[in-house]
Each structure stands twice: as C-alpha cells, then as structure tokens.
Amino acid sequence: MDHFQYKNGEMYAEAVPIREIAAAVGTPFYCYSTATLEHHYRVFADAVGGLDATVCFAVKANSNIAVIATLARLGAGADVVSSGEMKRALVAGVPASKIVFSGVGKTSGEMAAALKAGVLHINVESLPELETLSGVAASLNIEANVAIRVNPDVDALTHEKIATGKSENKFGVDWADVPATYARAAQLPNVHATGVAVHIGSQILDLEPFRKAYGRVAGLVGALRAQGHIIGHLDLGGGLGIPYGDEHPPTPEAYGAMVQSVVGDLGCQVYFEPGRLISGNAGILVTRVIRVKQGVSRSFVIVDAAMNDLIRPTLYDAYHAIEPVTEAPADGEQPVVEVVGPICETGDTFGAPRALPVTAPEDLLVVRSAGAYGAVMASTYNTRPLVPEVLVNAEAFSVVRDRVTVDDMLAREQLPDWLSNGDRLRRKAGS
Numbered sequence: 001m002d003h004f005q006y007k008n009g010e011m012y013a014e015a016v017p018i019r020e021i022a023a024a025v026g027t028p029f030y031c032y033s034t035a036t037l038e039h040h041y042r043v044f045a046d047a048v049g050g051l052d053a054t055v056c057f058a059v060k061a062n063s064n065i066a067v068i069a070t071l072a073r074l075g076a077g078a079d080v081v082s083s084g085e086m087k088r089a090l091v092a093g094v095p096a097s098k099i100v101f102s103g104v105g106k107t108s109g110e111m112a113a114a115l116k117a118g119v120l121h122i123n124v125e126s127l128p129e130l131e132t133l134s135g136v137a138a139s140l141n142i143e144a145n146v147a148i149r150v151n152p153d154v155d156a157l158t159h160e161k162i163a164t165g166k167s168e169n170k171f172g173v174d175w176a177d178v179p180a181t182y183a184r185a186a187q188l189p190n191v192h193a194t195g196v197a198v199h200i201g202s203q204i205l206d207l208e209p210f211r212k213a214y215g216r217v218a219g220l221v222g223a224l225r226a227q228g229h230i231i232g233h234l235d236l237g238g239g240l241g242i243p244y245g246d247e248h249p250p251t252p253e254a255y256g257a258m259v260q261s262v263v264g265d266l267g268c269q270v271y272f273e274p275g276r277l278i279s280g281n282a283g284i285l286v287t288r289v290i291r292v293k294q295g296v297s298r299s300f301v302i303v304d305a306a307m308n309d310l311i312r313p314t315l316y317d318a319y320h321a322i323e324p325v326t327e328a329p330a331d332g333e334q335p336v337v338e339v340v341g342p343i344c345e346t347g348d349t350f351g352a353p354r355a356l357p358v359t360a361p362e363d364l365l366v367v368r369s370a371g372a373y374g375a376v377m378a379s380t381y382n383t384r385p386l387v388p389e390v391l392v393n394a395e396a397f398s399v400v401r402d403r404v405t406v407d408d409m410l411a412r413e414q415l416p417d418w419l420s421n422g423d424r425l426r427r428k429a430g431s
C-alpha cells in the first residue's frame, strides 16, 4: 500500500500533485510519503507486537534524517552500520538505547563512538572483532552489550548480491565456531555476549528461509544456555521482501506469526531490523523526459535521472515500475520502449524494454519503489550532482535534502602546487 496515486488524471504524493513539487524543486528528485512510511512501520510493529519486540529501522535503506525522524516519532529504533549512520539516527531523535550497531568491518574508532554514545548493543561478526571490542571497551571503562551475529548457513533464495546467510558469505560467525565464540566472550573483559543476531539477506519472498534460520537460532539459544551462558535477546535482522512488480512476499502478519511460533517461548527480547519493507514503497524517483530516440529495434526514452541516482536496475537487475505523472487513457497506445539515463554506459537503464504510454519531451515519469537503496546508493558519476529528497505529509511538502550543485562539488577539489598557474606559484614564493 502506498500514497502515490492518480487523482483527476494526474499522480499525487498524498495530497500534493507531483507536478507541483517538480515545478518547485526541478527534476530529478526523490519523493517520500510520510503516510506510507508510517503505515508500513505500524503494520510491521503490530505484526510482531505479541513479542517483547523493538523495531529498529535499517538506516542503510534510507538514511535521510527526516525519514528516520518520522519513524522515531512512532517509537522506532535504528539499525546502523557506520558511525555516520549512528550520528544520523541520534540527530533524528532515536535514543541511543534503541540503536543497534551492526556491520562486518567496524573500526576501533566506530566501536569507541558506539560505546560512548551508549548504544543498545553491538552485533559482533567474528572472534577478532570481539577481541578488539573488548580492548576498546576496557580502555574506555565501558561495559559493551554484545550480540554475536551467527551465520546459519541458510539460502535466502534471493539475488546473490544481497544473500548474506550462506556459509560462503562474509557475514557472521561460522556455525561451527559459535559455541567457542561465546565461550571466549565469557572470558574477555568488558563484553557481555547476551544476544544472538542473524540476518540472512534482503528482498526475501518466502518464509521458509527465515523459519529455518530462526529455528537454528532457537536451538542455539538452548545449547548456549545449557553451557551456562545468559541469553536475553535475539536480533532477527531484516530482509522481508516487498512487491516491486508482481511479487507476492509474505505478509508481515504471517512473518510475525512464524516468528512467534519459532522463538516466542524463549523468553527473549526480540529486535527486528526491517529496512526495505518500511521505506521501499514509500518513495519514488521523479524524472523528466529529455527526448525520445528511435533506435533500430526499439525507441529509447531518455530521461534526466540515471544509474548514478538509482543503481538498483543495473546492479541487481531490479524491476521498478515506471508510470507517467499524467495518467494515460486506459485504451491508449503502449509502445514497447526502453527508459534510459544520459550516462555513457549501456547499464544506464531503468529496466528492460517495456510497454509504456506514449511519452514526449518534458513529460514527467515516476520510477516507483525507490524509497529503499535509492538515494543512499547514489553517486556523482559523470559529475551529476546528488538530487534533492522531498518529504510529503498530507498537503505539505518539504525539501529534506537540497540539490547539490556542481560548484559545491568543485569547491572540494584543488590543484596541487605543480599544476597551479605561474601567477599563484609566484605569489606563494612571495615575489
């Protein structure tokens, strides 16, 4: 469910015509819907409400502070994977006591920052990381609450680049090494490994991989407790998929009921880290047609957004629905075209050829389901500045990240002395 719908023949974000936002901020831009973010958060939180649960939004999916703040006001925590994301979550008003620090390559500096901020727990992914964390915590005289991220060796049946729960992936402690890791944690100063964390991947469209992984975790909790460890919390990660096209992911209700049945009687606090599920369909990328070019076998609709703005189609072969802002007549012509950006790469496409209502230069198009892993993965390739982000709330909209300018970009670069012109060299020499 989302709030980007046609009314009177044109697309709105909640109660605001997209056309009006485009006129005010220019194109391309990302647009997020408050009502959709809130709806997705509430549906998920309700679905796991039977557990002692905390929903920590995975900030890497959409790290705009206005998006995080929208969710924080509903009680969401945050799952962060860098000290930069931690800072965003804190600035957005997420209390440190609801921040989980994840990630396979935390530096000592990031560990220190997380400990000083007082985050809820740090998810540790290896024995060397555990030892480093113990050292950092001891030097600061802070006690670190830790969950060991385990690798359950479960195939999430998703795109290979976002599967994280197989033994050959870089994530988590190998299943066979898990007992020894908790045993070592018990000996180390300033770390308390009272949690078990697992995250098997993203855009998962079937409950079975989750059930398998969580079942293994439940068995592990029993085994660890039998060895004398105190295990009080589980972090079950994110990963529940969303419909981009005709996918039918499990509902949050079905997911919540499954979790309840698998881990509900362990007496643990349970943390969830959904990202895509909350923000994916709460955002769109709005772009303008530059021109239509007739190719040999098809025509190309060249738009002003590109792979640097939204890399998912080329990185993950991802499907994103594309719709005109001006509603096309239901019985109108729908030629097969390819929507592409201006970048000098064949991969700069928003999807394989598809049927789209006839478009002309200056038309506005909406690329749907762009609220997760969209703006956060943008780059400035081809010296294309980062585009603005806009948050809509009923009749109101606000630019929540400004468009970067080329001058902003160039201001961060300078020539070394040996390439500066003679004039500047002479001035430096004082002559």
Ligand SMILES: *Cc1c(COP(=O)(O)O)cnc(C)c1O
Pocket: 058, 060, 061, 079, 102, 103, 199, 201, 202, 203, 237, 238, 239, 240, 273, 274, 275, 276, 277, 372
């Ligand atoms: C990416 C990630 C998430 C969020 O995944 P979604 O598929 O967006 O829900 C949660 N936890 C961890 C550890 C992650 O790396």
